[in-house]
Amino acid sequence: MTSQSSSETFVAAVDWGTTSLRVWLLDDTGEVLSETRSDQGMAKLSRGEFGAVLERELAALKAPDDLPAMICGMAGARQGWQEVPYLDVPVAADAILQAATPIEVGRPVWIVPGLCQRAPAADVMRGEETQIAGAVARFDGGDSLLCLPGTHSKWVRVKDAAVTGFRTFLTGEMFSLLCDHSILRHSVGSSRRTDGQNPVFRERLRAVLENPAALPSSLFAIRAEGLLGDFPPDDAAAALSGLLIGAEIAGTREQFAGAGTEVILIASGALADLYAVALEEAGMSATVIDAEIAVRAALFEAARFKLRGN
Amino acid sequence: MTSQSSSETFVAAVDWGTTSLRVWLLDDTGEVLSETRSDQGMAKLSRGEFGAVLERELAALKAPDDLPAMICGMAGARQGWQEVPYLDVPVAADAILQAATPIEVGRPVWIVPGLCQRAPAADVMRGEETQIAGAVARFDGGDSLLCLPGTHSKWVRVKDAAVTGFRTFLTGEMFSLLCDHSILRHSVGSSRRTDGQNPVFRERLRAVLENPAALPSSLFAIRAEGLLGDFPPDDAAAALSGLLIGAEIAGTREQFAGAGTEVILIASGALADLYAVALEEAGMSATVIDAEIAVRAALFEAARFKLRGN
Incomplete structure (x- = not known):
């Protein structure tokens, strides 16, 4: 029923935000085979609709029926598909990806958890943690300050490849x-x-x-x-x-x-x-x-952890 | 045609803001004889509608046909009834009231000018200058700092009964x-x-x-x-x-x-x-x-300047 075999396509990398949904089909080296973008963000969806929307996007990309999907962003929020609890900082960048949580649907699907900070001030993120993990893999992961500008800009402190604090x-x-x-x-x-x-x-x-x-x-x-x-x-x-x-x-x-x-x-x-x-x-x-390269790289990493254990 | 004689009613004091219109009929000691409040602020009106709206409010209060009206606020803005140029600070509080500008309508009507500041930063006000003039008359008018909280809060510096600077x-x-x-x-x-x-x-x-x-x-x-x-x-x-x-x-x-x-x-x-x-x-x-007492007192003062020369 599908035009691509699952040996070619390794995983669907999904960035599911408040206002948009991005899906990339990646091969087993992390290269992009095909992609789609829609406005089906969390703000437009009720809890029960997420599964059908993802299936529709994957069908449009002719993804295999058993293709795993690795998701980050608001899909894991309380008002999202399924709540995935925040991880507290400090947390190692690779521990964030390893903590991706399976959800019970027809195909293998995981959602990467967001991060929270309780002191010195309360703060949360969902989606940016995956970009951060992807970025940390691209530099030495040492003592650094990251800026993720946008609707809700995040500034993030990284030390020894771990997120130690952030502000929105x-x-x-x-x-x-x-x-x-x-x-x-x-x-x-x-x-x-x-x-x-x-x-x-x-x-x-x-x-x-x-x-x-x-x-x-x-x-x-x-x-x-x-x-x-x-x-x-x-x-x-x-x-x-x-x-x-x-x-x-x-x-x-x-x-x-x-x-x-x-x-x-x-x-x-x-x-x-x-x-x-x-x-x-x-x-x-x-x-x-x-930002896009970083999030895709991290979703690919997370999928490797889950599917191959490395 | 009216139930009150013009010997009783001295002036209509009018505070015409962006979202509201207040009218008080005052006697020749500044006491309130009657009042009305409506949502017919500048935001709801086109230039040509101001005159008719004022007449309707005055008719509802049974004001004499020849009763003068003293107005402050957005009625004097570019998008208001008739633009009355800002006065530059520094300016004496009583000079603001004396600068009330006549407009050509059936009855005697004046609009009190707003204030502007060009340095150290650009700023403007329309309406608050009248409250300030009313307040200055109630204290010694010496070196002081005034706060007029609201949608657009104003902080105002007064020295020697003159407004020397302000910020919004x-x-x-x-x-x-x-x-x-x-x-x-x-x-x-x-x-x-x-x-x-x-x-x-x-x-x-x-x-x-x-x-x-x-x-x-x-x-x-x-x-x-x-x-x-x-x-x-x-x-x-x-x-x-x-x-x-x-x-x-x-x-x-x-x-x-x-x-x-x-x-x-x-x-x-x-x-x-x-x-x-x-x-x-x-x-x-x-x-x-x-704030209400201050604006009313200043509108009464302004009317005395125009109608009695004191």
Whole structure:
């Protein structure tokens, strides 16, 4: 019934987030044979729908009926397919992958657990832990600071190939909320451009890094500048982005003092470029690891542990 | 046609904001004869509708046809009834009222101008300047720091009965946006309680005052606390409120360093109580002036200037 034999296809690697679902069919060296992307994220699904949605995606990729699937992300959340409890930090990167938990369905399926931190502040992640494990395999896993920018940016401390602590920032979500719903919507109009080359981006980023307490009043200043003079929508969006990313970096520097200035940036495309500029402006340097490559590599590793024991 | 003679009613005092319209009929000593409140704020009206809406409200109060009206607020904005240019700070409080600008309609109507600041940061206000003028008349008008909490909180420096500078914070708007639209909506549920007596409110306020850079990551921690343990909606709302008001006070302390710790709080009801607690927690003290009384007193003053020349 399928066009590919299971000797070719080793595993389906699945990144199941809040708003999207990515599936890659990988061979036994981790190479991508085929892939698909849909908007069938957790936010759109009730618990009982996950199994059928996965089967539909796999059928579209002509995956064998008995092909194992290794999943990370919100599928393991309380409101997801099946809750997989968080692992507490500190935790070794490879222990995260080994802790992938089987779920009872027709084919072999595992979900990688998320991570939680109870002190010094409560925090959680689901999905990023797999990117982190994939990234750790790509550098020496030594003492380092990782940045995973996005809707909920994560900053992560790794020591001796283990995650020792992390913090989440609502940077991307705040940017969208302020652009779409706040008084600043009049300033940014339809612009959502966050161009790191715009001098306004760098200027506002520097200002908030120098003085994090100024963030709250600096937001309204964007609106006031447009009322008192000429402040084009692209500049207003760049200003907002600079302030929010600057506040994120300021918060990180304070919380991960001693982590140095070299950051491993797990990101792709325009967001990777933007954060590279921001980190440079903050006197830090970034080594970029592609987020998709990292998550796929880790899902492949996790599958090897489960299917071959290595 | 009207039940009240114009010898009794001296002026209609009108506070026309973004989301609401208040009208008070005042006698020649400033006492309230009758009043009305509606949701016909600027956000609901196009330019051509203001005149008819005012006439309808005045008719409902049985105001004389020739009764003058003194207006403050968004009616003077670019998108309002008629744009009245901002006055630049520094500006004397009584000069603001004297600058009320006539508009061409059937009855005598004036709009009080808003204020703008060009340096050290751009800022604007419309409506609060009238409350400030009313408050300044109630204290000696000397060196002081005023707080007008709300959707867009204002902090204002007054010296020698003149406004010398101010800053706006999106505190109330941010609270609503995060409660209604962000990941934190799962944490606060339907709670919007911002009870200053809740220990969580004070604890988060102190934390952000001690370390303003921690604000961005402290927001997500509210969500994480609920996932990792028991964090009731009322506590989550109190935590969010404490963080945002704490960030506002931290920003103010930095920007108005040297203004001392005595704050004139222009507010009413629950918001006045909440900010009094917050200021106390921040080592400041508050003298409350009721916002409604202040705005009414200043509109009456402005009308006296125009109608009697004193």
